[in-house]
Structures are given as structure tokens and as C-alpha cells.
Amino acid sequence: MDAIRAAAEKARKSSYSLSSIPLDVRNAALESIALALESNSEKITEANAKDMKAAEEMKLPQALIKRLKYSQDKISESVTSIRSIMQQEDVIGKVLSKTELDEGLILDKVSCPIGVIGVVFESRPDALVQISCLCLKSGNAVLLKGGSEAKNTNLILAELIQKAIISVDERFDGTVQLLSTREEFQSLLKHDDLIDLIIPRGSNQLVRSIMESTRIPVMGHAAGICHTYVDKDADLKMAAKVCFDAKVQYPAVCNATETLLIHSDIAEKFLPVIAEEYGKAGVEMRGDERVRKIVEMSAASENDWSEEYNDLVISIKIVDSLREAIDHINRYSSHHTDAIITSSEAAAEEFMDDVDSSSTMWNTSTRFADGYRYGLGAEVGISTNKTHARGPVGLEGLTIYKYKLRGKGQTVAEYSGKDGRKYTHRKLL
Template identity: 50%
Template sequence: MSEHDTDAQVSEAQRAALELANVEEGDRNAALQAIADAIRANSEAILDANAADVEEAEAMLAEGEYTQALVDRLKLDESKLESIAEMVESVAGQDDPLGATLQARELDEDLELYKVAVPIGVVGTIFESRPDALVQIASLSLKSGNAVILKGGSEAAESNRVLYETILEATAEVGAVPDGWAKLIEAHAEVDALLEMDDKVDLLMPRGSSEFVSYIQDNTQIPVLGHTEGLCHVFVDEAADLEMAADIAVDAKVQYPAVCNAVETLLVEESVAGEFLPAVVDRYESEGVTLRGCERTRDYVDIDPVREDDWEQEYGDLELSIKVVEDVYAAVDHVNTYGSKHTESIVTEDESAAETFMTGIDAASVFHNASTRFADGYRYGLGAEVGISTGKIHARGPVGLDGLTTYKYYLEGDGHLVATYAGEDALPFTHREFDGEWSPGRHHGE
């Protein structure tokens, strides 16, 4: 597709965004329910397309071009499709993020300022192998009143096309949803063209490696909300319930190792290492986890030594590095040195140690006595997520509906003039907060 065609697609999305921002919540929810129903009804075609993608990906795996983690993320089945449909319904069930009055302030009598939630506009997202990401992002965009430009990875091309067509056909049946609210692009040239459209695209949300997100940031003037790698840690403190700690550490690695909230490094305080490590290593090995440890770790268990770059690795597979540390402060230092600011967890019964770890760690999510796998938009009650932001601006952690909104100010007056509040005879502002919802021409005192 040419740059001109990409420009036409994005321009159509821009026009659709203006209309979608004013579509009633009931119509947006009806469209989401139509998407969920269509995914169930079209499951055979979706799974056939996905099977073709998986077959090609497995051939690439055999040639060493793809990882097993990528292939695992790519696969769909009937159960996964039902989960996707339920996720769409969960988004529909979320409170409407639009039109809420975030703040109301009286500037003077009958002069009232309202801060009101509105859509961002046109959002572009670039993501890799998981086909369910396309549905999550499209659903959240629709619910939040945003038009969306979708770019999936080539490894999921067939799956993405069928899912995209299913979504468009479903929403076309809901007359209030404008044509052009979602667009699918596929070629790298289209991405390059998209990066230059800062006059039409309001936000980019890349999901991938730090290098990939950095490339996007370095080659566009569009604001970027990056979803980068998840290099997550579990720290077992000296005051941990060791049985609980083993359960958490194993769940965080084994339950689904291919995702960004799976643990990659286990940290163990030295005073409990002799008791804790042999038992947890046995459990890991029974689950097929490849283990590597620091020199002190290998004093307690017979595993391979860590490699030079292991502390910086997001394995995305059944691999784990283990380090014995002196205390909670050493754990905090290690995490802040090597972590990706995604999700970290401490296991301890000592509230002071928990506070030291949780307040000392620079990450979007920090847990106490819980698996890192809970870092997820659905599990957080957000319905779904467009990604997990490891940055600190605009949105952080799992980005749901609120992360896809901004706000505008509405001022309601009654012939008020700035001149009244200037000069020697200036009237004072009241600047008084009050409880109230904005509606055109309405003052809180009426």
C-alpha cells in the first residue's frame, strides 16, 4: 500500500474519531456485544486462519527464526476464543469513561469551570504475535470513543485479518458506529508513513522490545506510550512464609512463561537460602524450568552458573536466573539496576521489609505476597488492556479505558468579561470547588 493510501486511511479514521466521540454509551456497548457474538459465530474461520499462521511459525521455529514463546503466544483455540469474547463483554460492562466531570470549580457566581473526560482521538498501535491483542485494543478503543490504527506482526497476519474483518462486520450492524473507526495496516512502509502523521494521529502505543519502542520514539513526533519488555523479579525475604514463597515463585514463572509479567529472576535472602532453595529448585525442575544461579546460589543447589547477561534477560520461556542477596536493600538495588520497571514482588510477613521494598522499587506495579502474573488489565478490573506502560507520563501499568482518555475544560458563564476581574476595581475570583456534573448551559446553583 502506498503512503497516499495510508494517508487516506488515517484521514478517514480521523473523521470517524470526531463522530465516535459523540456516540452514546449504549450504542458503543451494543457494538461491543456484537463483536463478542461475531467472534463466537465466526470461530471456525478464525481458528483456520490461526492454524495457517501457527504452521508457518512452527516452520520458522524449526529454522531458528522464531522462539517457542512467540509460537505459544500466537496460538488460539476454542477456549481462548471464548476468553476473548468474554473479555470484549467485560469491556462493555465497564463504566463509561467519557463525559465524566473530573473537577468542578466556581470562578465566580454563575461562572463555572468543568474538567470533563473525552477521547484522545486517533490512536495507533503496533504489536507482535498475540492475535488477542488486536481484539483487546480495538474493543478498548471503541468503548473509549477513539479511532484506532492497528498494526500486528506478520507472524499473525492471517489471524489478524479475519479478526479485523469480523470486528468490522459486527460493528457495521450497529448504525451509530461510524465507518473507518478501525483500520488495519500491514506493511512496514505503512508504519513509516504513520510515524510522520503527527497532524492526524494523537497517540502511538507500540508493544515490543525496548529497542523497538525506542525506534518508534526516535522516528516520530507523535506522543508514544510504550509497552516494553517485562523483566520481573520475585524477592523472598528472610521473614517470608517459605511455602507461600515457593507457590508464588513457581506460579510467577510456570503458569504462563511467555508473557511479560512472568518472573525472570528469583532473589532470595541469604539467611533463608539454605532452607528455601533446594525445595523450590526441585519444583522448578519438575516443571521443566532451566535454572542458572549466582555463585552463592550454587552453594545450596546444583544448577548451572549464570551467564554474563542473565540478569538483563527477559526469557519469555521456562528459564530462570536465581541470585542470593544480603538483605531487602540489596534486593531493591538489584531490581532497580536490572528491572524494566514493569512488575516486582516481595514475599514477606515483615511489614517494614514490605514497605522498604515497595516504596524503594521504581516500577509500575509492586506486589506483596502475590504472583507477578496479576499485573494484567483484566485482573486489575480494567476489562482489558492496550498494553502495560513502563513509563511515567500519561498512564502507567496496565492501560485500560482511563489511559485512552484525556480531558477538556468547559466554561459556563453568563456574559462574564475578563475586564471585570482586572484593574483597580477588579472583582475577586471565588475559586471554590463544588460537586456537580457538566451539562450545556447549566449552573450548579440552578
């Protein structure tokens, strides 16, 4: 048996016991992880410094290097996130519906863990912590593969997490495992009899390659091409504030705005204002022909409308109507997150209904599309799928359901024929 098959089988064995481990034990394991991060923060930052130095020497993109950094502040954020997850209600064993099929024959639909999850992610070491903790809380075993650029940080984090949870309960052995190479993860994709779900977090190319090379269901998003549309009825002061945050606050992430759409009625007033703000922040602006007649900037090409920059770059286009903005977004968006700035409730509702994205927003920044900010505790990623889970995927997105039928000796034969017993199908919950 190869090592990857053995790791997958170990994860599968662990998953069978996880759903029956009480909530207080799972929360104790999470607290053990939080304490391990706090007490080993210097070791973690030392390992991260090695990765940062190597990344700089390799001249990796600055956006990637920024995501790679795992400072004391980031560790503190991870600890806060873990304790937030601990406060979330249990998602295992919730009775979603209860139906009386007949007297004494009761059917429950009950939430349960998905099972074994494979996750591949790039750059961000904090993702390893988030994903491990979410999987543990929701009763799933996880096999993780981080980017080689974060190998030292990921290794120490995985070791700390494994030691921390096993010290609480030996049944957690195998719950969190780290794969070393991309070849190992590619091998994992072959074991569809042991792995229930793959979650990729990374580039469009990475996600596409995984989708094309496995029979295991894949949940995630291929790109984060987010839009903010400034409507003709927008409060322009609010619009400038929100558009600045959506691009500049943290441009290297998937929920940052990449394209700004502006209604032609307010373009001459708004464009110079937002262009000045972007200019101060060092944002490279690329505009269509109408935009460049108002403010000087680089020309936007057709490719810019479907580009995820993950950097201080934004494409800008003038549109003549709400419908044109919606049509543009539905054509070029990655169906991640899109926002409208307007004082018109009717326009906002039409936008949020008709834009086909996992999150639509009114008068606020696309940067809010995040599991922690949505009150999910944290997230394993953003899903643009239309099956099972969509948007920021937290604890509930890591569960599925099973049916539990309780009877008193009934048989199907008793319900056959004209004179057989009749089903009541009475909803109890």
C-alpha cells in the same frame, strides 16, 4: 494522497463523532463483535492454523508460537473479555472537577477520548480484539499493525470487527482499521498531525525503534524484566507456590518473573525446594556463585540480570538484605512489576514504596499485573511511563480531559485593575 494518509484521515474523521455516540450504542457494537467471534470461530481457527503452520515451518521461537495460537478457548476468553468491557462504567464525559471562578462562571474538567491511536503488536491475535474493543468503548479510533506471523488471523478478525460495528452504526466506519505491512506503520509514524498516540506491544528492539522514529507520543514498555524477592521472614511454603506460578504459569509474557532474589538467611532452606519444583517443570536455572554452592545449575552472567527470557529460564541471586534486593531491582528492572514474599508488613511496605515500578506486589505472583485481573476489563498494554498512564492501561488510560467553561456574558476586562471583580475559585467538586 497516499493510502496511509487517507486511512489516518478516515480515523480522524471517525474520532470526531465517537465521543458523542451514546454508551448504549458503543456497548451494542461491542456485543456485535462478541457475537461475530462466536459465530465465526471455525473460520478464525482455520486462519490461525495457517499462521501456526507457517510459523512452525519458519522455526520461529516457541515462545512466539505459543502467543500466536488463537484456539476456541482463546476466542471464548476474548468474548468474556469483551462482555467484561461492556460492564465497565463509561469513561467519557465524567466530570473530574468543578470550580466556580465567580458567580455564574463555572469551570468543569471533563474526561474525553485521546482521539486517534496507532498500535503495533507482535504474535498475539487476541491483542487485536482487546485493543479494538477498548478503543471503541473509550471513544478512540485505532489503526492496528500486527506481526506478519499472524497475518491470516488478524485479517479475518479485523474484517469481522469492522463489519460488526458498522452494522450497529455507520459512524463506526473508520474506527478500527488494519495496516498490512511494517512499512505502512512506519509511514503512519510520520503523520503526527493526525495520530495522537502510538502504543507498541512487542520486543525491546521494536519499542525502541518506534520511539526513535516519530514525534508522536509513545506509551508502552520496552521490556518486562520482573523480579520476585523472597525475604528472610517469608513463609517458605507460600514462597515456593508464588515463585512457581510467577515463572511457570505462562512464561512467554511480560509479567512473568525473570529474576528470583533470595535472602541469604533462608537460602539454604528455600533454594533446594524451589529448584526441585522448577526442575520438574523444565525450567533452566542460572545462579550466581553463592546460589551454585547450594544447588547445582548454570552460572548467571551479568547480562542475565537484565535479560527478558519470555521462556522457562530464570536467573537466581542471593542478597544479604531487603535494601540490597531493592537496589538490585531498581538497577536492573524494566520498572514493570516486582514482588516481595514476606510476613513482615514493614518490609513489604518499604519494598512497595521504594521499588520504582508500575506495579509492586506483596505475597503474590507478578502474573497478576494485567488489565483484566486488575478489574479494568482488558488492557491495551502495560505502560512503564511516568506521564499520563502507568501500569496496565485500560479504559481510563485511553482518555484525557478538556475544560468546559460556562458563563453569563463575563469578560476578562471586568476582572482587571484594583477595582475589578474578584475570582472566588471555589471548589464545587
